Amino acid sequence: MQALGESSAGVTTIAVMTSWPDTRILDLFGISAPIVLAPMAGPVLADLTVAVAQAGGLGSLPCALLPADRIRAELTEIRSRTDAAINLNFFCHTTPEPDPVADLAWRARLAPYYVEAGLDPSVTPVASNRNPFDGGACEIIEEFRPEAVSFHFGLPEAALLERVRATGAKVLGCATTVAEARWLADRGADLIIAQGAEAGGHRGMFLSTDVGTQVGTFALVPQVVDAVDVPVIAAGGIGDPRAIVAALALGAAAVQIGTAYLYTPEARIAVGHRKALLEQNADDATALTNVFTGRPARGIVNRAMRELGPMSEATPPFPRAGGALAPLRSATEPAGSTDFMSLWSGQAGTLSARYAGLSAAELTRTLAREALARL
Template identity: 65%
Template sequence: MWADRRIQDLFGIELPIIQAPMAGSVGSEMVVAVSEAGGLGSLPCAMLSPEQMRTELGIIRQRTSRPINLNFFCHNPPQADPAREAAWKRRLESYYVELGLDPRTPAPAAARAPFDSAMCDLVEEFAPEVVSFHFGLPERSLLERVRATGAKIISSATTVEEARWLEDKGCNAVIAQGYEAGGHRGLFLSQDITTQAGTMALVPQVVDAVAVPVIAAGGIADARGIAAAFALGASAVQIGTAYLFCPEAKVGPLHREALRRAKDNDTVLTDVFTGRPARGITNRIVREVGPMSELSPEFPLATGALAPLRAKAEQAGSGDFSPFWSGQAGALGREAPAGDLTRQLAAETLSRLSRLSGDA
């Protein structure tokens, strides 16, 4: 039924649909639902402690024996830069005063950690079928430990050069992340976001450049997008924003409402929330401080100084300081349980592909 089954055969899944691992927005409930529906459920681990990872993985393994994906960040730990962090705090000081907060309050620590030996221990213990990375790949010794578990290794590429680099390092498949994608850009060989390509342009060039299967990501939210990705040569798709509409998504009411209202031109790439460019829905802090700020500390240190502002504003029902991650196709989202959405997307895509084949 699917013309290209390389990803299904590689991962041992029924449907070529991967639920994107969105840190902070996805937990065990969604992973189980997507995997049980035949797709690949992905647990984002970058914001979890080892204890939290163990708890989530325990729940997942109790509720499904289907393949799963564990996702990790592999950025370099930030170097302390007190002067830059102080300048960032000064830039935000007027907001602290406005909200009745003490600007001298120490910023909480950032919650995003790079892949390390403790995380690798849990990969070895739970043996997920797939392990994915963002911002390149971890150091060789850790990567070889992951490979020794039998897990298939994938990572995100935002350019052809990055895709070739990932293939050379032994990735079993490459995620081609188009400019339209929500959340953090996976770029790692260059930090220039002005030259990033969209999904339509990036995917076929990556397909031509590497021999491993390519997973298309960015701006894909319905059967039309999935069919287009296959037409470009992708073997599967990774879908993020569309899953944020599901009841299993761990997003608050302010984020859900912002997603429901979002239009095609309501998102922007910004570094004000974390220090790295990520696509989200425009709000007050993005408009007034960003979208890109020269003062934003190195990833993920920008998060700390914003945390008190976000908490105080959200208590008052405001999303002025909250990161509402979303891709450009958010308006195509539908509210349905994650398992139902996965099956619906697959069925609608097969129907569309069948009609297209018949027309040919």
């Protein structure tokens, strides 16, 4: 970037940005745009990952919902279509001990909805599951050797983390507070994703469970930048070029974008979820809720969130809460209802709606081009 100055004729010149202000992440992964696809479990599979990677961003594949054979299948598909850098994402939660009392209490709370939907509340639903990172997942990383591996809810145990690092992959950790950012950096994270309270989907919080103390993105990012020596990726509320420019101005080396990509045709989301996103307006609320999984996550407010929460002390620990809600979604979704569907969305979802209909590759290039123009 050229500084503001005077020409030989004494006329003031204005700087023109021809490249990104911080190229550390671009250089690290060989990408051309400082845009990371948020690893949204469910909506993101190979098509979306490849599209973002081919357009110059860092494509991500969320693995927490996928069995090992499916992860391998998706990675094989990705590698057959691009050799660009990709990021694999995993959860690092601890599987909770069985708690029949909590499970029964939650099912009792949901029983009236079962009766309303014509379901038998006495039938035990299939348990909900999210796969925490383990030795089997580590073997997949050793086999495919992705350029980046990101973790939600902390980091895996030291021995597993060392195996990941031995493959050459850079380790990304998600922090929702400065304390979490320092914790991640002290344990060897190469990059920090600073996830503000505006972000859609699950909060990456792991040192605290108090959602009331969560910090917004544009207050969190500069504090994390000042607290750690590694590059910072801003996440949450980044839905258009203005937000990208703001995040970079606050010291972020890149941004992670999720909700904007839910509008693309490559996103694997339910018809009702897509409709809710498209029909949002600036007055529609999103909220943090734990009723769908047992952990705080941000989504568009619907009946389940209004009547059961949005934050409920009755939910079993993550991820068991979702099992009892699944039959209600299955029974009501065919009629077009989103009452019991997790409608994940960040607070800036409406800012991205004007890009609806663009492919993921077009969206990536458009956001990068318009952000550079603003810079």
